Amino acid sequence: xxxxxxxxxxxxxxxxxxxxxxxxxxxxxxxxxxxxxxxxxxxxxxxxxxxxxxxxxxxxxxxxxxxxxxxxxxxxxxxxxxxxxxxxxxxxxxxxxxxxxxxxxxxxxxxxxxxxxxxxxxxxxxxxxxxxxxxxxxxxxxxxxxxxxxxxxxxxxxxxxxxxxxxxxxxxxxxxxxxxxxxxxxxxxxxxxxxxxxxxxxxxxxxxxxxxxxxxxxxxxxxxxxxxxxxxxxxxxxxxxxxxxxxxxxxxxxxxxxxxxxxxxxxxxxxxxxxxxxxxxxxxxxxxxxxxxxxxxxxxxxxxxxxxxxxxxxxxxxxxxxxxxxxxxxxxxxxxxxxxxxxxxxxxxxxxxxxxxxxxxxxxxxxxxxxxxxxxxxxxxxxxxx
Amino acid sequence: xxxxxxxxxxxxxxxxxxxxxxxxxxxxxxxxxxxxxxxxxxxxxxxxxxxxxxxxxxxxxxxxxxxxxxxxxxxxxxxxxxxxxxxxxxxxxxxxxxxxxxxxxxxxxxxxxxxxxxxxxxxxxxxxxxxxxxxxxxxxxxxxxxxxxxxxxxxxxxxxxxxxxxxxxxxxxxxxxxxxxxxxxxxxxxxxxxxxxxxxxxxxxxxxxxxxxxxxxxxxxxxxxxxxxxxxxxxxxxxxxxxxxxxxxxxxxxxxxxxxxxxxxxxxxxxxxxxxxxxxxxxxxxxxxxxxxxxxxxxxxxxxxxxxxxxxxxxxxxxxxxxxxxxxxxxxxxxxxxxxxxxxxxxxxxxxxxxxxxxxxxxxxxxxxxxxxxxxxxxxxxxxxxxxxxxxxxxxxxxxxxxxxxxxxxxxxxxxxxxxxxxxxxxxxxxxxxxxxxxxxxxxxxxxxxxxxxxxxxxxxxxxxxxxxxxxxxxxxxxxxxxxxxxxxxxxxxxxxxxxxxxxxxxxxxxxxxxxxxxxxxxxxxxxxxxxxxxxxxxxxxxxxxx
Numbered sequence: 001x002x003x004x005x006x007x008x009x010x011x012x013x014x015x016x017x018x019x020x021x022x023x024x025x026x027x028x029x030x031x032x033x034x035x036x037x038x039x040x041x042x043x044x045x046x047x048x049x050x051x052x053x054x055x056x057x058x059x060x061x062x063x064x065x066x067x068x069x070x071x072x073x074x075x076x077x078x079x080x081x082x083x084x085x086x087x088x089x090x091x092x093x094x095x096x097x098x099x100x101x102x103x104x105x106x107x108x109x110x111x112x113x114x115x116x117x118x119x120x121x122x123x124x125x126x127x128x129x130x131x132x133x134x135x136x137x138x139x140x141x142x143x144x145x146x147x148x149x150x151x152x153x154x155x156x157x158x159x160x161x162x163x164x165x166x167x168x169x170x171x172x173x174x175x176x177x178x179x180x181x182x183x184x185x186x187x188x189x190x191x192x193x194x195x196x197x198x199x200x201x202x203x204x205x206x207x208x209x210x211x212x213x214x215x216x217x218x219x220x221x222x223x224x225x226x227x228x229x230x231x232x233x234x235x236x237x238x239x240x241x242x243x244x245x246x247x248x249x250x251x252x253x254x255x256x257x258x259x260x261x262x263x264x265x266x267x268x269x270x271x272x273x274x275x276x277x278x279x280x281x282x283x284x285x286x287x288x289x290x291x292x293x294x295x296x297x298x299x300x301x302x303x304x305x306x307x308x309x310x311x312x313x314x315x316x317x318x319x320x321x322x323x324x325x326x327x328x329x330x331x332x333x334x335x336x337x338x339x340x341x342x343x344x345x346x347x348x349x350x351x352x353x354x355x356x357x358x359x360x361x362x363x364x365x366x367x368x369x370x371x372x373x374x375x376x377x378x379x380x381x382x383x384x385x386x
Numbered sequence: 387x388x389x390x391x392x393x394x395x396x397x398x399x400x401x402x403x404x405x406x407x408x409x410x411x412x413x414x415x416x417x418x419x420x421x422x423x424x425x426x427x428x429x430x431x432x433x434x435x436x437x438x439x440x441x442x443x444x445x446x447x448x449x450x451x452x453x454x455x456x457x458x459x460x461x462x463x464x465x466x467x468x469x470x471x472x473x474x475x476x477x478x479x480x481x482x483x484x485x486x487x488x489x490x491x492x493x494x495x496x497x498x499x500x501x502x503x504x505x506x507x508x509x510x511x512x513x514x515x516x517x518x519x520x521x522x523x524x525x526x527x528x529x530x531x532x533x534x535x536x537x538x539x540x541x542x543x544x545x546x547x548x549x550x551x552x553x554x555x556x557x558x559x560x561x562x563x564x565x566x567x568x569x570x571x572x573x574x575x576x577x578x579x580x581x582x583x584x585x586x587x588x589x590x591x592x593x594x595x596x597x598x599x600x601x602x603x604x605x606x607x608x609x610x611x612x613x614x615x616x617x618x619x620x621x622x623x624x625x626x627x628x629x630x631x632x633x634x635x636x637x638x639x640x641x642x643x644x645x646x647x648x649x650x651x652x653x654x655x656x657x658x659x660x661x662x663x664x665x666x667x668x669x670x671x672x673x674x675x676x677x678x679x680x681x682x683x684x685x686x687x688x689x690x691x692x693x694x695x696x697x698x699x700x701x702x703x704x705x706x707x708x709x710x711x712x713x714x715x716x717x718x719x720x721x722x723x724x725x726x727x728x729x730x731x732x733x734x735x736x737x738x739x740x741x742x743x744x745x746x747x748x749x750x751x752x753x754x755x756x757x758x759x760x761x762x763x764x765x766x767x768x769x770x771x772x773x774x775x776x777x778x779x780x781x782x783x784x785x786x787x788x789x790x791x792x793x794x795x796x797x798x799x800x801x802x803x804x805x806x807x808x809x810x811x812x813x814x815x816x817x818x819x820x821x822x823x824x825x826x827x828x829x830x831x832x833x834x835x836x837x838x839x840x841x842x843x844x845x846x847x848x849x850x851x852x853x854x855x856x857x858x859x860x861x862x863x864x865x866x867x868x869x870x871x872x873x874x875x876x877x878x879x880x881x882x883x884x885x886x887x888x889x890x891x892x893x894x895x896x897x898x899x900x901x902x903x904x905x906x907x908x909x910x911x912x913x914x915x916x917x918x919x920x921x922x923x924x925x926x927x928x929x930x931x932x933x
Contacts, residue, residue, distance in 0.1 A: 078733045078736070152914075155914075155915070155918045156918065158918075159917075159918045159919070159921055160921065161917060161918065161921050163732060163733070164672050164732045164733065164736065165872060165917065165921065167733065167736060168865075168868045168869075168872065169914055169917060171865060171868075172865055172868075172869060172910050172913070172914060173910075173914065175865050175910065176906075176907045176910040176911060179903050179906055179907050180903075180904075180907055182903070183903055183904070294865070298737075298740055301737060302737065302741075305737060335748065335751070335752060338744045338745070338747065338748035338751075339744075339745055339748050339749075341741070341744055342741040342742060342743070342744030342745035342748065343741065343745065344741065345737050345738055345740055345741020345742075345744070346724055346738045346741040346742060346745075348737075349728065349734040349735075349737050349738040349741075350724065350727055350728070350738065353734065
């Protein structure tokens with residue numbers, strides 16, 4: 001309990017936003033679940049299963065945005081390749097779901113997924129072994145991206161690759177993985193990816209209850225990730241991380257092994273992204289190499305930029321807002337979305353460098369200072385922009 | 387009504403003209419060309435008489451009959467069913483429709499005609515034997531009467547089916563042959579004939595002549611001879627020696643070809659990356675919309691081609707400056723509108739320019755539809771330079787290779803020798819100091835960015851000759867371009883040159899071993915590892931300015 005308490009007690013503004021975020025998440029989840037499961041479809045308060053799935057998807061994206069914010073907003077490491085960790089987590093879950101299909105596939109092979117039968121393979125590749133066990137699959141779904149992040153981060157941070165170079169390298173990483181996963185020989189379904197899932201832990205994936213449960217689990221894990229990130233950022237470790245962002249050489253001269261801090265933060269962030277991916281796949285029902293494409297990763301960065309980097313709740317809010325806008329926009333005028341997204345990039349970087357969170361906090365501070373003319377306002381802004 | 391009057395007059399004139407032609411043709415006063423006389427036998431001829439007609443054709447004329455024989459070989463020779471006194475040529479055009487042309491009685495030239503339907507015509511039929519005879523006849527005639535390249539071609543055509551007849555023919559032609567190249571090939575043909583039909587001694591004597599030949603006919607003849615020469619150990623040793631020498635040479639040319647493909651890919655990389663080397667390397671601005679500048683250049687080529695459909699040959703020459711201007715202006719607009727305000731914030735610049743790239747892509751998709759557009763290559767860029775039978779280099783790749791080096795040279799000149807270059811280098815090394823010395827940094831920024839973008843547009847013109855033009859054209863090069871610049875060393879144009887060519891060649895040499903996709907991945911991984919070791923690239927900038 002001390003972890004929760006410490007997380008909740010951290011910093012004045014931190015405490016406020018934490019309570020708000022966790023509370024809102026809890027309330028929305030409860031409301032949506034109850035309205036979906038208990039109310040009849042005719043009721044005006046009924047929440048359709050489609051909406052539940054959509055909300056679940058948004059929350060996965062929010063978790064992904066959170067993971068990018070942790071490294072970008074707090075440590076200044078702009079990763080344009082977090083989609084890779086997300087997709088790898090998704091593939092981990094996808095492999096488990098694939099094995100759960102068993103002999104209900106089109107070819108009815110109890111061992112091999114359909115696409116392997118189609119490719120005339122007669123045995124399961126070694127890396128598919130054990131993926132029929134849920135715990136093992138989930139372990140792999142988080143461990144493999146984590147390991148990749150560790151190796152990549154260890155190599156990059158140790159040789160002090162920073163700034164734009166690092167960004168471009170992360171982009172190259174996800175690009176290379178995309179090319180690799182497009183190959184049939186990789187054993188991950190090539191172009192089509194993994195799909196046609198039937199059930200998760202014995203629960204039918206199409207059932208309303210399963211959908212609601214997945215949504216609730218996503219919300220819960222998002223809340224947990226939020227609290228954990230809050231805790232980390234308020235700890236000594238987090239202080240060093242922020243110091244690295246603001247003045248890396250100085251931090252190094254003071255005596256911190258900055259590369260170690262950065263690597264572990266990177267691994268933590270990759271694990272969050274992987275969890276988001278693993279939650280995403282059963283809800284949308286497919287994972288394919290398109291998830292690795294560099295533009296996806298860059299979109300995540302925009303969510304964070306719009307919401308306000310360096311504030312955990314900003315990243316979540318940004319992901320939810322932009323994705324809601326995307327859903328609406330693509331329905332009304334499909335061609336307009338890329339215009340809007342592109343304009344959003346330019347607009348946010350030019351006019352809202354701190355994102356919506358920065359904007360709201362500035363307004364709040366102005367409001368408070370005009371009513372109280374206290375000195376706490378400048379304090380507040382500093383905290384928010386850090 | 388008024389507008390239709392010229393059309394009326396025109397059609398009237400056309401009618402008159404057609405009438406005149408028809409009158410001329412049926413006029414018996416016109417003397418009939420001897421070739422035409424012979425051809426008139428064809429409608430009623432059996433295959434035997436057709437053979438005789440062919441012999442007559444050969445005897446009668448020098449080069450005149452060759453086009454006729456070629457038509458005949460291609461089954462394009464027709465006569466009219468009714469009178470059997472008219473010879474026509476019916477050929478399929480590019481759209482798959484039939485073009486009909488009439489052979490004139492007087493000088494056997496062709497006149498296009500619409501007045502007769504294809505149904506009223508009958509084809510002059512051929513069989514395999516006749517086709518073979520036709521091919522030989524064409525080769526023979528050109529062997530004596532053709533131009534140098536035609537003679538070469540004729541001997542080449544005879545190589546595959548050399549027999550004592552054609553050997554005799556070649557021997558006869560050799561006596562009067564002046565050109566050394568044709569003589570050499572003729573001697574090869576004779577040696578080949580000896581190898582196929584001769585005694586072991588003759589075979590042995592033929593070998594030195596064949597040692598360095600790469601023609602497939604020579605190789606297969608050597609293989610055949612080797613198989614049948616089991617008993618004669620001296621001969622088989624000599625044969626296998628010769629064969630090995632030839633195969634070594636083929637392997638060598640295979641390497642040369644791979645190198646050429648690698649250099650060609652490298653030239654594409656260079657063109658795509660050189661603009662980036664300016665904006666990113668020299669100015670330090672991350673322009674994620676760089677790929678879209680390339681795309682704009684490619685679309686400019688397409689539009690220029692649409693605007694001047696009658697001058698396809700030169701449209702690409704017009705497109706180069708046009709693309710430079712279009713992309714350059716867009717680049718200046720981006721610099722003035724967005725990047726200027728994000729100075730010293732590279733990550734934000736990256737995001738904003740990425741947003742611009744999305745907008746540009748969508749814009750192009752809205753205007754030109756998402757479908758790929760085809761840009762036609764001019765005549766002088768198609769075809770291949772055939773160095774020898776196993777090595778031919780396509781002209782478009784050669785031109786692009788030369789063009790990329792030219793662009794590189796011009797840029798080097800601008801940077802090293804002009805005022806603009808001096809200013810750019812000054813600003814990139816120490817902005818504050820340059821400003822203090824009176825350099826208009828803002829103007830220099832805009833010009834540099836415009837230059838980099840314009841060069842990207844020019845790269846788009848070159849790329850439009852190699853691939854289809856689509857909205858995603860630029861996107862596929864942006865990561866490679868960044869890799870090239872980072873690999874070569876930021877702020878160093880020469881590094882970009884070396885980086886582009888070494889990556890291109892590495893890629894092409896890996897490809898046969900690993901497959902194209904895996905080669906791409908391996909190169910990316912290699913660069914990622916390379917950057918770990920040398921974060922400043924191959925040729926890091928020296929001095930304090932680099933930090």
